[in-house]
Amino acid sequence: MNTSCPHSSGLPHTHLLHRLHAVQQQYRHIPPHAMQQAAAEFNVPLSQVAAVVAFYSFFSTQPRGRFDILFSNCTSCGYLIGEHDLMHILCEQLEVTPGETRADGLVSIDETSCIGLCDQGASLLVNGVPVTGLNAAKLTQIAHFITDKIPLQQWPEAWFDIPDTIHRRDLLLTEHLTPGTALQRAFQHGASETLAIIQQSGLRGRGGAGFDTGKKWQLCLEAPGATRYVVCNADEGEPGTFKDRLLLREYADALLEGMALCAFVIGAQKGFVYLRGEYRYLLPHLQTALERRHDQELLGNDILGQPGFDFDIDIVVGAGAYICGEESALIESLEGKPGIPRIRPPFPVTHGYRGQPTVVNNVETFIAAAHIAVRGSSWFKAAGTPSSAGSKILSISGDCEKPGIYEYPFGVSIQQILDDCGAHNVQAVQTGGPAGTLLSPAEFGRAIAFDDAATGGSFLVFGQQRDLLAIHRNFAHFFAHESCGFCTPCRIGTQLLKNNLDNIAEGRGMAYDIEELQQLSRLIQHQSHCGLGHTAANHVLDGLRKFPHAFTSHLQPHFTARFDLDQALASARQITQRNDADAHLDNER
Numbered sequence: 001m002n003t004s005c006p007h008s009s010g011l012p013h014t015h016l017l018h019r020l021h022a023v024q025q026q027y028r029h030i031p032p033h034a035m036q037q038a039a040a041e042f043n044v045p046l047s048q049v050a051a052v053v054a055f056y057s058f059f060s061t062q063p064r065g066r067f068d069i070l071f072s073n074c075t076s077c078g079y080l081i082g083e084h085d086l087m088h089i090l091c092e093q094l095e096v097t098p099g100e101t102r103a104d105g106l107v108s109i110d111e112t113s114c115i116g117l118c119d120q121g122a123s124l125l126v127n128g129v130p131v132t133g134l135n136a137a138k139l140t141q142i143a144h145f146i147t148d149k150i151p152l153q154q155w156p157e158a159w160f161d162i163p164d165t166i167h168r169r170d171l172l173l174t175e176h177l178t179p180g181t182a183l184q185r186a187f188q189h190g191a192s193e194t195l196a197i198i199q200q201s202g203l204r205g206r207g208g209a210g211f212d213t214g215k216k217w218q219l220c221l222e223a224p225g226a227t228r229y230v231v232c233n234a235d236e237g238e239p240g241t242f243k244d245r246l247l248l249r250e251y252a253d254a255l256l257e258g259m260a261l262c263a264f265v266i267g268a269q270k271g272f273v274y275l276r277g278e279y280r281y282l283l284p285h286l287q288t289a290l291e292r293r294h295d296q297e298l299l300g301n302d303i304l305g306q307p308g309f310d311f312d313i314d315i316v317v318g319a320g321a322y323i324c325g326e327e328s329a330l331i332e333s334l335e336g337k338p339g340i341p342r343i344r345p346p347f348p349v350t351h352g353y354r355g356q357p358t359v360v361n362n363v364e365t366f367i368a369a370a371h372i373a374v375r376g377s378s379w380f381k382a383a384g385t386p387s388s389a390g391s392k393i394l395s396i397s398g399d400c401e402k403p404g405i406y407e408y409p410f411g412v413s414i415q416q417i418l419d420d421c422g423a424h425n426v427q428a429v430q431t432g433g434p435a436g437t438l439l440s441p442a443e444f445g446r447a448i449a450f451d452d453a454a455t456g457g458s459f460l461v462f463g464q465q466r467d468l469l470a471i472h473r474n475f476a477h478f479f480a481h482e483s484c485g486f487c488t489p490c491r492i493g494t495q496l497l498k499n500n501l502d503n504i505a506e507g508r509g510m511a512y513d514i515e516e517l518q519q520l521s522r523l524i525q526h527q528s529h530c531g532l533g534h535t536a537a538n539h540v541l542d543g544l545r546k547f548p549h550a551f552t553s554h555l556q557p558h559f560t561a562r563f564d565l566d567q568a569l570a571s572a573r574q575i576t577q578r579n580d581a582d583a584h585l586d587n588e589r
């Protein structure tokens with residue numbers, strides 16, 4: 001994949017997020033007058049626009065550099081995966097403070113959450129365009145280009161190449177569907193029979209939760225409402241996941257066909273692909289796919305000559321908020337608001353986009369539905385396990401010889417996957433990203449399945465050389481950063497979890513901190529409002545249970561005060577004008 005076209009935003013300004021993307025690109029920040037203009041243009045309160053700008057990390061009220069660089073801080077595509085701290089090397093070369101813009105406005109450098117390039121080595125985004133395979137020599141070249149103000153279009157084209165790395169294909173990746181075939185089958189069967197086929201196939205949502213797809217479509221169909229919507233969640237943000245990058249690029253037709261199929265079944269006329277902001281460089285490709293399908297009468301009015309079947313799809317590009325992968329937060333974002341999860345019930349399937357019945361499925365689920373429509377439910381059910389029909393596409397990265405995309409029938413063992421990807425002497429595997437499950441070698445006989453080792457696609461391998469506490473710390477920083485702040489257990493709890501792990505990693509932890517970690521983790525798990533909070537401490541609880549030494553080996557044997565209480569009372573002594581021995585805790589002065 002070549003992403004060498006560092007395009008303008010290219011987004012139709014019909015959506016508030018797109019308008020703000022364009023403003024951010026033009027001014028390198030969102031100035032107050034642009035917020036006022038956007039509020040007037042979209043007929044929303046200025047406070048809503050300001051809240052949106054504040055919520056999404058890709059928008060800024062302070063100018064960013066002409067070269068705006070974001071290093072991934074993921075454990076796989078992050079700037080710390082080698083021996084060197086690549087972000088700080090570039091910061092030193094360009095004399096930039098991380099998180100700030102250089103005084104001359106030329107460059108800003110910061111870190112961001114996983115950018116979905118975990119199979120490509122350490123990576124960054126420069127003005128939204130990925131550069132992969134970073135090393136010290138490449139950074140020196142980048143520093144020269146920036147210093148000399150060389151436009152991105154003149155940087156080496158090969159730098160923007162992202163090679164496809166499909167190592168194993170199964171049900172969905174082996175053959176491309178001929179555009180229109182799934183819809184033609186659906187027209188032959190009719191909407192009810194097509195829904196029955198999806199239900200009989202046993203297809204479950206591929207995002208991780210595994211809700212029955214046919215059931216979801218049926219609930220939406222039966223829900224009262226004047227208008228129905230189909231939404232594709234292309235906001236995979238789980239660190240370690242990058243399969244959608246490939247699917248959107250190579251299998252976009254199957255995705256769009258699956259969405260149209262769903263629209264035919266539930267009677268929707270409008271669909272949205274919610275594309276994560278980190279994949280904005282895929283937008284021209286997706287827009288071309290939409291145009292092509294219009295030309296082929298696979299989108300628009302009377303699709304393929306089917307009278308009254310009108311359906312169209314818009315792409316909405318997110319702006320750097322992991323929480324928008326949660327379906328109700330995604331819908332809030334689609335509506336031009338901060339992506340704060342809704343209180344559920346009601347669920348989006350009955351009260352979704354603009355309060356109307358809405359099906360939200362992810363990229364892989366829609367592609368699977370299109371294949372099922374063509375090949376039948378028995379074909380799909382023949383693969384996998386009784387509880388988990390079909391195949392799962394995995395993004396494999398970390399300490400293995402062949403990172404990349406692997407598609408397996410459900411039921412494949414962890415050990416088989418490790419053998420296939422060339423992972424040796426493995427210390428642990430994390431399935432499902434930081435929110436998922438940490439597996440020890442004793443569990444490598446377990447299977448990828450909804451009722452065993454479930455995953456939305458992320459499969460992270462950690463070799464023996466890895467410091468697992470550093471991994472936990474990375475995950476804790478991720479959740480503390482990505483918590484939307486709506487509810488206290490998650491907003492405060494994830495910060496405390498992060499601080500606690502920092503203390504332990506920096507040698508200030510004591511046995512008490514382990515107990516504190518346990519209690520805090522359970523509190524966040526049980527008291528938070530949405531799935532992010534419910535799962536944010538999973539990795540800590542898994543780690544404490546399966547790899548306690550990773551934590552305890554860093555603990556201080558004796559109590560050490562974390563701050564000087566006597567010093568903290570200095571201002572009180574000053575106010576009371578006392579400095580005698582009794583005014584000090586140690587009584588020795």
Ligand code: SF4
Nearest residue numbers: 485486487490530533
């Ligand atoms: Fe936001 Fe976290 Fe609460 Fe979810 S659990 S609503 S992400 S603060």
